[in-house]
Amino acid sequence: MNNEWPLWEVFIRGQxxxxxxxxxxxxxxxxxxxxxxxxxVYTRRNxxxxxxxxxxxxxxxxxxxxxxxxxxxxxxxxxxxPTFFDIPDDVGAM
Amino acid sequence: xxxxxxLLQFLLRMGDNTLILxxxxxEWCGHAPVLEEDIALANTALDLIGQTQLWLGLxxxxxxxxxxxxxxxxxxxxxxxxxVLLVEMPNGDFGQTxxxxxxxxxxxSIMLGRLITSSDPRVAEIAEKASKEVAYHLERSGDTVVGLxxxxxxxxxxxxxxxxYLYPYVGEMFLSDATDAEMVAAGIAPDPAGLRDEYxxxxxxxxxxxxxxxxxGRFTHKGGRDGRMHTEHLGHLLTQxxxxxxxxxxxxx
Numbered sequence: 001m002n003n004e005w006p007l008w009e010v011f012i013r014g015q016x017x018x019x020x021x022x023x024x025x026x027x028x029x030x031x032x033x034x035x036x037x038x039x040x041v042y043t044r045r046n047x048x049x050x051x052x053x054x055x056x057x058x059x060x061x062x063x064x065x066x067x068x069x070x071x072x073x074x075x076x077x078x079x080x081x082p083t084f085f086d087i088p089d090d091v092g093a094m
Numbered sequence: 095x096x097x098x099x100x101l102l103q104f105l106l107r108m109g110d111n112t113l114i115l116x117x118x119x120x121e122w123c124g125h126a127p128v129l130e131e132d133i134a135l136a137n138t139a140l141d142l143i144g145q146t147q148l149w150l151g152l153x154x155x156x157x158x159x160x161x162x163x164x165x166x167x168x169x170x171x172x173x174x175x176x177x178v179l180l181v182e183m184p185n186g187d188f189g190q191t192x193x194x195x196x197x198x199x200x201x202x203s204i205m206l207g208r209l210i211t212s213s214d215p216r217v218a219e220i221a222e223k224a225s226k227e228v229a230y231h232l233e234r235s236g237d238t239v240v241g242l243x244x245x246x247x248x249x250x251x252x253x254x255x256x257x258x259y260l261y262p263y264v265g266e267m268f269l270s271d272a273t274d275a276e277m278v279a280a281g282i283a284p285d286p287a288g289l290r291d292e293y294x295x296x297x298x299x300x301x302x303x304x305x306x307x308x309x310x311g312r313f314t315h316k317g318g319r320d321g322r323m324h325t326e327h328l329g330h331l332l333t334q335x336x337x338x339x340x341x342x343x344x345x346x347x
Contacts, residue, residue, distance in 0.1 A: 005128070026129075026130050027128060027129075027130060028130065029241065032237070033237070033241070036134070036233075036234055036237070037130040037133075037134065039230075040130065040133050040134040040137050041129075041130060041133050041134075044133075044137055
């Protein structure tokens, strides 16, 4: 019998952040306790205003061994970066 | 008893409860069954010690002899402490610690809810700040009590044993004396006896959900909040908590 609690990945939205960011992982018996544990482990220095947790087993990830076929083809395609346009100063930061 | 004497007693009761329980909980630091619980317990302990600084700081002001919250915490002896016996009880196993925490948190949250409307703005301000922390303590300890009690056969048995062991210390939180009468008259704090119904409803709900059985008797150990007779455990706790100031008087960071 496996006595370990499942692993949860924790995502926190900061005070001024627009999106949740992955901050780490922890163990917990269920989602509710995972949120409580995340509150205690990852927000004790006022880091966030919202917490998401997702059981690590539910995350599908790309395989590191596929790095070449997946990512290298885009390395040589600089024209995909929209850096060849002149942007008027009035537009401000893009 | 003058008004200030009663106010001082009341503040010591509040501050000594949080100080002694905060120290007890801090004893788990580095020893909890899992890292997540270790950090959560340390957070709770730190919240309680933070609240202690406010209560005992105000107590020192009311005493008016130039002492500080640190003096109150580290330079008084066992018979000067006014915490209820419940908070000085030993940690036991993790379940007993969480049961003690829950039984105290339930009272603490109800008490602080009343103190927010205290006629003394200094008391109301401390209660306002502390009540947010304590709302979380209660949620966490309540959930953990349910989780453990409604868990395995062994965890259920341990939680029932913890409840049976600690319940005879609950009644002291609802005793009233001349100090309380003075606080009620001044509009500073509620009569503890008047909090019991709300407490019983709250604790009863969690105990039912947890599939535990509340002991029948209402017998209560007492002698902490009036300083008449603490348990043997308080002295041992103080030898740990106060040893540095005792060994190196005046030492500071």
